[in-house]
Amino acid sequence: MMQTFLDLKAKQPEDLPSIIKIAFGLAAFFPPVKSEIRLDFFDDQLNEVQKEAVSFALEATDLALIHGPPGTGKTQTLIEIIRQLAARDLKILVCGPSNISVDNIADKLGPFRIPMVRIGHPARLLPSVISTSLDVAIKYSSGGMLVNDIRKEMDEKLNTSKKTRNGTERRKLWEDIRDLRKECKVRERRCTEDIVRASKVVLSTLHGAGGRDIIRQNFDVVIIDEAGQALEAQSLIPLVRGPSKCILAGDHLQLPPTIPRTDKTSSLRKLELSLFERIIKLHGPLIKRTLSVQxxxxxxxxxxxxxxxxxxxxxxxxxxxxxxxxxxxxxxxxxxxxxxxxxxxxxxxxxxxxxxxxxxxxxxxxxxxxxxxxxxxxxxxxxxxxxxxxxxxxxxxxxxxxxxxxxxxxxxxxxxxxxxxxxxxxxxxxxxxxxxxxxxxxxxxxxxxxxxxxxxxxxxxxxxxxxxxxx
Structure with a gap:
């Protein structure tokens, strides 16, 4: 998160991504022009309000908000948006403030067999989405199998070095182990990049979006779910590299971002303003669509x-x-x-x-x-x-x-x-x-x-x- 601030601070206002400019009132928001082409929806269970929200998000040039009070089918609407974007061969990064918020999307998206990968340690993921995790993808990829072979060779040489009494041989073994370790890291990084590059949808927490598994990738669209509960600084992490479009979904009228309660809490209250709420205050109702049927x-x-x-x-x-x-x-x-x-x-x-x-x-x-x-x-x-x-x-x-x-x-x-x-x-x-x-x-x-x-x-x-x- 600190690196995000440093990246933004290093830029002149005119050099900031257009989404950041709109989010902070440095540029005006222009509502999308409604398309005359009839959209074919994948989900025939969507109501008319949800369909309008999907169309609005797809037609938006750079920024769109989906305001979803609980029970109004926000997740269902987001799944339709993701499927529509994937059908257009766009690369999508889906984020949320917590693992559970991301896993809920991954779980609902799974049955549609869109190439996807969930970034995050398997121990923190729901059991139903572990099969889509990066760790599992690496394990069963050809590159991952090669990495495992290198690790086995390293273990064998390490065991041999413990048994040998010849100093020259021991030094040679340690040199081999050092070279193998370097090769392992290079191949593991390359394997990770190949998997993420081949996935149409990448899912991660907001903090994870700044990790080395994602940092080298470019995305056409960033979707942030539960944006009303995310710290504003968190929400900026996936946006700093300038995707073409950002879609935020959430409800700023529910629980705000969590701020630890300490004696200094009063000075931190300003952090309860999420990026989602800031954008609504700056640009009004035209920048969002509200799901109203619960x-x-x-x-x-x-x-x-x-x-x-x-x-x-x-x-x-x-x-x-x-x-x-x-x-x-x-x-x-x-x-x-x-x-x-x-x-x-x-x-x-x-x-x-x-x-x-x-x-x-x-x-x-x-x-x-x-x-x-x-x-x-x-x-x-x-x-x-x-x-x-x-x-x-x-x-x-x-x-x-x-x-x-x-x-x-x-x-x-x-x-x-x-x-x-x-x-x-x-x-x-x-x-x-x-x-x-x-x-x-x-x-x-x-x-x-x-x-x-x-x-x-x-x-x-x-x-x-x-x-x-x-x-």
């Missing part, structure tokens, strides 16, 4: 974020619009399974005040955790499967408290019930969500929960049922 949650759950953050643009597809827990197989009708949205007041005067903790310690609320346990029991007794339930909270201390409580009460179901933080759960789906907000005090302090983007991330996680505690 397939994840009941209409009542969707109502708050739609009105409060998305200018009432979100629409619930008919498949989820009135979906309830009681519609699931073997789930009986109860007060909780027939209501899509339930709130429980945890006012401190009612005995639900948060636990006493230090000013800089994670917060917890034992009474609220007990309330979550009670409603979890009701859902399980109604027939909701443990794997369909998640309990989430903004605070790690509450995660630990809930985990201990649920494990002791429901030992058989515990492994299937997901308990975690809001940040860690973003983008996931469950049929039922129990949300513990924790904060409940006389001063009415809610800390970082005052950030409406965090509340939005919470509201858009679930599918058919949402039970939240209100401080």
């Amino acid at each position: 397939y994840r949650m009941h209409e009542m759950i969707m109502k708050y974020p739609s009105i409060g953050l998305y200018d009432s643009l979100l629409l619930a597809d008919v498949s989820v619009r009135s979906h309830l827990l009681s519609d699931l197989p073997n789930v009986i009708k109860t007060d909780e399974t027939q209501e899509p949205l339930v709130f429980w007041d945890t006012n401190p005067h009612g005995g639900f005040g948060e636990d006493d903790t230090g000013a800089h310690e994670s917060k917890s609320n034992a009474m609220e955790a007990a309330l979550c346990r009670y409603h979890l029991r009701n859902l399980l007794e109604a027939g909701v499967q443990p794997k369909d339930i998640a309990i989430i909270t903004p605070y790690n201390a509450q995660v630990a408290l809930l985990s201990g409580l649920i494990k002791s009460e429901f030992p058989d179901e515990f492994s299937e019930i997901e308990i975690g933080s809001v940040d860690g759960f973003q983008g996931r789906e469950k049929e039922a969500i129990l949300l513990s907000l924790v904060r409940s005090n006389e001063k009415k302090e809610v800390g970082f929960l005052a950030d409406e983007r965090r509340l939005n991330g919470i509201c858009l996680l679930q599918n058919s049922h949402f039970l939240g505690t209100v401080p």
Whole structure:
């Protein structure tokens, strides 16, 4: 990342790539001219809004944003864009701020047999995408097999050197090993470059895009997914070498880039502005297309974020619009399974005040955790499967408290019930969500929960049922 800054600093403003100029307001953005040629879509399941977003991204000259609130099929739309670009024989670099964001694309892209390679250590990748990793590609390539033969020869000479007592022979063996090591590095680098060069789609984290496996390659198009969660500096890494086009996809109205919380955090808050959000603020709605039909949650759950953050643009597809827990197989009708949205007041005067903790310690609320346990029991007794339930909270201390409580009460179901933080759960789906907000005090302090983007991330996680505690 530091090298990216140095590269940019060394350039005069007029010498910067056009995408960088537009991103920082040094050049104007001109909306693409709509093509008269009818586009043949590969995916016949795309809705009209998704098709419009695909066409917009393909027609853009240099920069296009896809604004995808959760559940609106952003990944599906990106897969169509990638397939269209690959069909035009363009070389594409797909990036994201985390391994999981990149692996989600790689996993969905796999069945279409587009020549692709995933850059990254196999230990950090999803099992379903390891077969596309660079390490595996090298292993089974002719160049990789030759590298393995050289390594075997090095090992043999090393073992021989340990046994020989003749100093002259030992020096000769070490000279051979040194030469073989050099040859191994050269051939390994050449093998890597050949594989990456032969791939139409290369997938990497944003940090990985600055690595030696990619740095020597040129790409026609860079696609950055989850761009609303990426640090701005990260997003610049794949752009500094000047691709012809960049497509950013994400949602700046959800959780911002993660900034470590320290005593100096306030001075770092400016880093929460992502490149995605900066571009929207600079160039307005003409630079983006918003996916508006969501397939994840009941209409009542969707109502708050739609009105409060998305200018009432979100629409619930008919498949989820009135979906309830009681519609699931073997789930009986109860007060909780027939209501899509339930709130429980945890006012401190009612005995639900948060636990006493230090000013800089994670917060917890034992009474609220007990309330979550009670409603979890009701859902399980109604027939909701443990794997369909998640309990989430903004605070790690509450995660630990809930985990201990649920494990002791429901030992058989515990492994299937997901308990975690809001940040860690973003983008996931469950049929039922129990949300513990924790904060409940006389001063009415809610800390970082005052950030409406965090509340939005919470509201858009679930599918058919949402039970939240209100401080």
